[in-house]
Amino acid sequence: MNSIGIVGAGAWGTALAATARRAGRAVTLWARESELVADINATRRNSLYLPDVELLCGIRATTDLAEVAACDVVLLVTPAQHLGATARALAPLWRPGVPAVICAKGIEQGSHAMMTEVVERALPTAAIAVLSGPTFAIEVARGLPTAVTLACADVELGQRLVDAIGTPTFRPYLSDDLAGAEIGGAVKNVLAIACGIVEGRGLGDNARAALITRGMAELTRLAVAKGGRPETLMGLAGLGDLILTASSAQSRNYSLGFALGEGRALADILAERRAVTEGVWTAGAVVELAGSLGIEMPICAAVDAVINQGAELDGVIRALLSRPFRSEGI
Numbered sequence: 001m002n003s004i005g006i007v008g009a010g011a012w013g014t015a016l017a018a019t020a021r022r023a024g025r026a027v028t029l030w031a032r033e034s035e036l037v038a039d040i041n042a043t044r045r046n047s048l049y050l051p052d053v054e055l056l057c058g059i060r061a062t063t064d065l066a067e068v069a070a071c072d073v074v075l076l077v078t079p080a081q082h083l084g085a086t087a088r089a090l091a092p093l094w095r096p097g098v099p100a101v102i103c104a105k106g107i108e109q110g111s112h113a114m115m116t117e118v119v120e121r122a123l124p125t126a127a128i129a130v131l132s133g134p135t136f137a138i139e140v141a142r143g144l145p146t147a148v149t150l151a152c153a154d155v156e157l158g159q160r161l162v163d164a165i166g167t168p169t170f171r172p173y174l175s176d177d178l179a180g181a182e183i184g185g186a187v188k189n190v191l192a193i194a195c196g197i198v199e200g201r202g203l204g205d206n207a208r209a210a211l212i213t214r215g216m217a218e219l220t221r222l223a224v225a226k227g228g229r230p231e232t233l234m235g236l237a238g239l240g241d242l243i244l245t246a247s248s249a250q251s252r253n254y255s256l257g258f259a260l261g262e263g264r265a266l267a268d269i270l271a272e273r274r275a276v277t278e279g280v281w282t283a284g285a286v287v288e289l290a291g292s293l294g295i296e297m298p299i300c301a302a303v304d305a306v307i308n309q310g311a312e313l314d315g316v317i318r319a320l321l322s323r324p325f326r327s328e329g330i
């Protein structure tokens with residue numbers, strides 16, 4: 001596994017390029033924006049999505065998907081709602097058995113498909129893995145210490161992936177629980193919006209701790225229903241990522257929630273951002289998926305009501321606080 005292809009040159013794809021290069025791999029980074037490709041190759045910076053980091057030599061940007069598909073491993077790092085189309089574009093170029101490592105965090109709108117299901121459909125001969133966990137791109141790009149979950153059903157292949165991308169400061173922990181890893185990463189974004197709302201509305205630290213904890217219960221219920229294991233959700237891809245995202249203003253999901261809590265309109269907040277805020281697009285899909293499985297996810301439903309149904313924020317908060325008392329088990 002000497003060459004790593006990365007599809008998607010947003011902040012996370014660029015940070016993964018930086019860390020894979022630090023691990024000694026030859027890196028090819030695909031971007032859809034040709035001006036960005038020229039910029040990265042000329043200046044070793046991604047001025048659109050990660051401007052503050054200079055990249056090591058040995059990372060080549062391209063607009064040609066064939067160059068990425070020719071690599072030993074391909075990391076899929078587009079926003080979740082675009083992963084299906086991107087994987088379908090890769091399909092004619094795919095060589096059977098090449099690992100496809102899903103690094104996007106979300107659930108597909110409409111189909112309610114997990115990212116593994118989306119990629120399985122588009123690339124049926126790929127060996128699928130999921131990389132998830134508490135990872136702000138800028139910190140990874142700067143080489144600050146970070147630990148992630150790398151989930152792969154084939155543990156021997158998973159170990160080779162860990163060895164290919166791991167470094168002393170980018171530490172993958174191996175798992176075989178893909179469902180747990182990907183549901184943790186997808187749902188924590190919705191919960192982080194809720195935590196941002198609480199902070200922006202001035203509801204206090206107690207309320208945020210309660211949301212994180214009861215959010216964990218929601219996230220775990222959904223993961224178990226999809227075949228995941230509770231202990232995975234207690235690890236980096238669940239609790240670890242939820243703690244990070246639900247308590248840091250660096251998070252795009254948390255900061256969007258904070259602005260909503262302050263009373264700003266969703267459209268205005270989104271209009272100011274180039275970066276993707278995945279929880280906005282996943283909230284509805286999570287709630288619909290949970291509904292189809294008969295699972296209660298009241299915090300995610302509250303976020304969905306605010307974001308997608310124009311519900312008035314204080315009314316939604318009052319409704320959450322008026323739910324019947326219940327026992328604490330998951």
Ligand SMILES: NC(=O)c1ccc[n+]([C@@H]2O[C@H](COP(=O)([O-])OP(=O)(O)OC[C@H]3O[C@@H](n4cnc5c(N)ncnc54)[C@H](O)[C@@H]3O)[C@@H](O)[C@H]2O)c1
Pocket residue numbers: 008009010011012013014031032033049077078079080082086103104105106135136137138274275276277278
């Ligand atoms: N940024 C992080 O810290 C971080 C960390 C872990 C995981 N992730 C996940 O990685 C994924 C990518 O996020 P990011 O932060 O790199 O994005 P970003 O916000 O930095 O950049 C947006 C990306 O979306 C791409 N894009 C926009 N429209 C597109 C389209 N129609 N088709 C394909 N691509 C399109 C852009 O080219 C760009 O690569 C998300 O699922 C995110 O949750 C991000």
Ligand SMILES: O=P(O)(O)OC[C@H](O)CO
Pocket residue numbers: 105133134135136137189192241244245250251252253254276277278
């Ligand atoms: O900035 P956010 O909220 O998209 O979160 C980024 C990563 O997913 C954190 O692990």
